Amino acid sequence: MFDRETIEEIRSRRSAWEADTIKGNLKKSPERRDVFITTSSVPVERLYTPLDVQDWDYLRDLGFPGEYPFTRGVQATMYRGKLWTMRMFAGFGTAEETNARFKYLLGHGETGLSVAFDMPTLYGYDTDDAEAEGEFGKCGVAVSSLADMETLFDGIPVDKITTSMTINGPAAIIWAMYIAAAEKRGVPRAKLGGTIQNDILKEYIAQKEYLFPPEPSMRLVVDTFEFGSRELPLWNTISISGYHIREAGATAVQELAFTLADGLAYVQAALDRGLGIDDFAPRLSFFFNAHNDFFEEIAKYRAARRIWARETKERFGARNPRSWWLRFHTQTAGCSLTAQQPENNVVRTAIQALAAVLGGTQSLHTNSMDEALALPSETAVRIALRTQQIIAHESGVTNTIDPLAGSYFLEALTNQTEREVYDYFEKIEKLGGVIKAIERGFFQRELAESASRYQREIEARERTIVGINDYVTEEPPSIPLLRMDPEGERKQRDRLARVRAERDNEAVARTLEAVRHAAQGQENLMPHFIDAVKAYATLGEICDVLREAFGLYREPAIW
Amino acid sequence: MPDGKKIRVLIAKPGLDGHDRGAKVVARALRDAGMEVIYTGLRQTPEMIAEAALQEDVDVVGLSILSGAHMTLFPRIMKLLKDKGMEGILVFAGGIIPDEDVPALKEMGIRAIYGPGTPTGDIVDFLRQNVQ
Numbered sequence: 001m002f003d004r005e006t007i008e009e010i011r012s013r014r015s016a017w018e019a020d021t022i023k024g025n026l027k028k029s030p031e032r033r034d035v036f037i038t039t040s041s042v043p044v045e046r047l048y049t050p051l052d053v054q055d056w057d058y059l060r061d062l063g064f065p066g067e068y069p070f071t072r073g074v075q076a077t078m079y080r081g082k083l084w085t086m087r088m089f090a091g092f093g094t095a096e097e098t099n100a101r102f103k104y105l106l107g108h109g110e111t112g113l114s115v116a117f118d119m120p121t122l123y124g125y126d127t128d129d130a131e132a133e134g135e136f137g138k139c140g141v142a143v144s145s146l147a148d149m150e151t152l153f154d155g156i157p158v159d160k161i162t163t164s165m166t167i168n169g170p171a172a173i174i175w176a177m178y179i180a181a182a183e184k185r186g187v188p189r190a191k192l193g194g195t196i197q198n199d200i201l202k203e204y205i206a207q208k209e210y211l212f213p214p215e216p217s218m219r220l221v222v223d224t225f226e227f228g229s230r231e232l233p234l235w236n237t238i239s240i241s242g243y244h245i246r247e248a249g250a251t252a253v254q255e256l257a258f259t260l261a262d263g264l265a266y267v268q269a270a271l272d273r274g275l276g277i278d279d280f281a282p283r284l285s286f287f288f289n290a291h292n293d294f295f296e297e298i299a300k301y302r303a304a305r306r307i308w309a310r311e312t313k314e315r316f317g318a319r320n321p322r323s324w325w326l327r328f329h330t331q332t333a334g335c336s337l338t339a340q341q342p343e344n345n346v347v348r349t350a351i352q353a354l355a356a357v358l359g360g361t362q363s364l365h366t367n368s369m370d371e372a373l374a375l376p377s378e379t380a381v382r383i384a385l386r387t388q389q390i391i392a393h394e395s396g397v398t399n400t401i402d403p404l405a406g407s408y409f410l411e412a413l414t415n416q417t418e419r420e421v422y423d424y425f426e427k428i429e430k431l432g433g434v435i436k437a438i439e440r441g442f443f444q445r446e447l448a449e450s451a452s453r454y455q456r457e458i459e460a461r462e463r464t465i466v467g468i469n470d471y472v473t474e475e476p477p478s479i480p481l482l483r484m485d486p487e488g489e490r491k492q493r494d495r496l497a498r499v500r501a502e503r504d505n506e507a508v509a510r511t512l513e514a515v516r517h518a519a520q521g522q523e524n525l526m527p528h529f530i531d532a533v534k535a536y537a538t539l540g541e542i543c544d545v546l547r548e549a550f551g552l553y554r555e556p557a558i559w
Numbered sequence: 560m561p562d563g564k565k566i567r568v569l570i571a572k573p574g575l576d577g578h579d580r581g582a583k584v585v586a587r588a589l590r591d592a593g594m595e596v597i598y599t600g601l602r603q604t605p606e607m608i609a610e611a612a613l614q615e616d617v618d619v620v621g622l623s624i625l626s627g628a629h630m631t632l633f634p635r636i637m638k639l640l641k642d643k644g645m646e647g648i649l650v651f652a653g654g655i656i657p658d659e660d661v662p663a664l665k666e667m668g669i670r671a672i673y674g675p676g677t678p679t680g681d682i683v684d685f686l687r688q689n690v691q
Contacts, residue, residue: 459680
C-alpha cells in the first residue's frame with residue numbers, strides 16, 4: 001500500500017509522537033488502564049497507522065464486493081441491492097402459539113422466519129416421552145409429528161418466505177416434515193427456500209444437543225447435502241455455526257477457527273462420499289455471534305469470508321464462485337445480556353447488530369431485552385426487530401458497501417484474526433482433525449478456559465459490564481414477561497394422541513422398517529424420512545429407530 | 560466446617576439443556592477457592608444426581624438449569640435426597656430461574672438461587688458460611 005520511503009517516514013514520526021506528544025501527555029493525564037483489551041482479551045494498541053498494515057495488498061486482500069476473496073462482501077451491491085433478511089428466532093409452547101408469533105413478527109416487517117424448537121424436539125423425543133417431562137415448550141415450540149408442523153406454518157406462504165430451523169441431531173427428520181407439510185399444500189419441494197442448522201459438530205463442541213456418535217451423525221449430514229443438491233436447490237442444507245461455540249465461552253478467534261474447521265470437515269466428508277464440491281458447497285451457509293466488541297466482531301466476519309474463499313478455492317479446487325461465498329446469519333450475543341437493568345440490553349443489541357451489518361451479514365436476529373429472564377414478550381421482540389429497521393433505514397450505514405475498509409485498525413485486526421485462525425487449524429490438524437479433537441476434549445477445554453477467564457476479568461474489574469460490576473442499582477427489574485398458555489401441554493398431548501389414533505399404523509410400521517433398513521445400509525435416508533413423516537410416524541418413533549441403529553453418544557465432561 | 564476438611568461439592572446438570580458454561584465456571588471458581596468439586600456432566604436425571612451425591616459423600620449440591628424445567632425436576636431431586644437420608648446437604652441452584660419461582664424453591668429446601676451476573680465470590684462466601 002505504501003512505498004518504503006513513506007513507511008520509514010511514518011515510522012520515525014510515530015516514534016517521535018510517542019516520545020514527545022504522548023510521553024508529555026501521559027505525565028499530565030495517565031491512561032485509564034495499563035492494557036486495553038477486546039471482549040476476547042486481545043490487547044489493543046493506542047493507535048494504528050500504515051505501519052500495522054505494511055504488507056497489505058488491496059487487490060489481493062480485499063478486492064471488490066462480489067469478487068474473490070470477498071472480504072468486502074459476497075454480493076456485488078450488498079445492502080444497496082437488498083437488505084439483509086430480518087429473521088427473528090421464535091418459538092414457544094404449542095404450534096398454535098408459535099404460529100401466532102410468526103404472524104405477529106411478519107406483520108411488523110420481519111422478512112424471514114426462524115424456528116426455535118423445544119428441548120425434547122431437539123433431542124428427538126415426542127412431547128409424551130418420559131424424557132420430555134417438564135420441558136414442553138419451554139425453550140421453543142414442540143414438534144412431534146407432521147400435524148404439529150402443519151399447524152406451525154398454517155396460513156404462512158412457504159413458497160414465498162424462507163424459513164430457518166434451528167435443529168441439529170434430528171435435522172433431517174424435521175426438514176422432511178417441512179417438505180411434507182409444504183407438498184401437502186401443493187408447494188413443490190424445489191420451490192422451498194430456507195435453512196436447517198444441521199451442524200452436528202458444534203453440538204459436540206458447544207451446544208451439546210447430540211443424539212448419535214459422530215460417524216452416523218456425519219452420514220446424516222452428508223445425506224442432506226446430497227438430497228438437497230438434487231431436489232431442493234434453494235435450500236441451505238447446513239448452517240455451520242459459531243454462535244453456540246461463542247455462547248459457551250469462546251473468544252472471537254476460537255469461534256471463527258472452530259466453525260471454519262467444522263466447515264472444512266463437512267466439505268471433506270461430502271467429498272469422501274463422492275459428491276462434487278460445486279454441487280453442494282454453494283448451499284453451505286454459516287452462523288456467527290455478534291458480541292460486544294464492535295471492531296473485533298467486524299474483523300471476524302471479514303476474515304471469515306476471506307479464509308473460506310481461499311480454502312474452498314485453493315484447498316478443494318471449487319470452480320463455481322458460489323462455492324467460495326461465505327454467506328452467514330448473525331445473532332446478537334445472548335450471553336452478553338444482563339438480567340439486571342434489562343432495558344440496557346436494547347442498547348447492547350443495537351451495537352452488536354450494527355457490527356453484524358457493517359460486517360456484511362446476510363441475515364440477522366436481534367435479541368430481546370428480556371431474554372436473560374425469560375422467552376421474549378411481544379413488546380420486547382418488536383423493539384428488537386425495530387432495532388434492525390432503524391439500522392437499515394435511518395443510520396445511513398447501508399448506503400455504501402463495507403464502509404470501514406481501509407481503517408488501519410480494522411484491517412490489522414482482520415489480518416490478525418486470520419493468522420490466529422490458521423494457528424488453530426494447525427493445532428486441530430495435529431490432533432487428527434475435528435472429530436478426534438472432540439473426542440480428546442480439546443474444544444471443551446479451550447472453551448472452559450476462555451469462559452473462566454472472562455468471568456475472572458469481570459470479578460477483578462478488569463472489564464466493566466454496566467449493571468453487573470459497575471453502575472449497579474438495587475431495584476429489581478420491572479419489565480413484563482411472556483406468559484404461556486397453561487393448557488398448552490395438554491393440547492399438544494391431545495393432538496399427539498389423536499395422530500396416533502387416526503393414522504394408518506400399518507403404513508407407520510412399514511415406513512419405520514424402511515428407515516431401519518436404510519439406516520443399517522448405505523442409501524440416503526432422506527426419502528425414507530419423508531415417507532415416514534407423511535405416514536405420521538412421529539419424531540420420537542423415527543429417532544428411536546435411529547438410536548437403535550446408530551447408538552447414543554455420551555461425552556466425557558471436561559472443565 | 561471443621562478445620563482442615565475441604566468442602567465437597569457436586570455440581571449437577573439436571574434436564575435436557577446443554578448450557579454448561581455457568582456450571583463449569585462455578586465448578587472452577589469453587590475449586591480455585593479450595594473446595595473439592597465433582598461435576599456430573601450433562602443430562603442427569605434426579606435419580607442419577609441423588610445417587611452421585613450419596614456416593615461422593617458431598618456437603619453441597621449445586622444444580623444448574625436453563626431449560627425452564629426446574630419446577631418439575633428440583634422437587635424430585637429434593638425428595639430423593641431426603642429419602643436417601645441426605646437432608647443435611649446444602650443445596651443451591653443457578654440458571655434462568657424466574658423470581659416468582661424462588662419462594663417455592665426455597666420452601667422445598669433449596670437454600671440459595673443464583674441468576675445471571677452473580678459474582679462467583681458470592682457463592683464461595685455463602686458456602687463457607689453455611690456448610691456445617
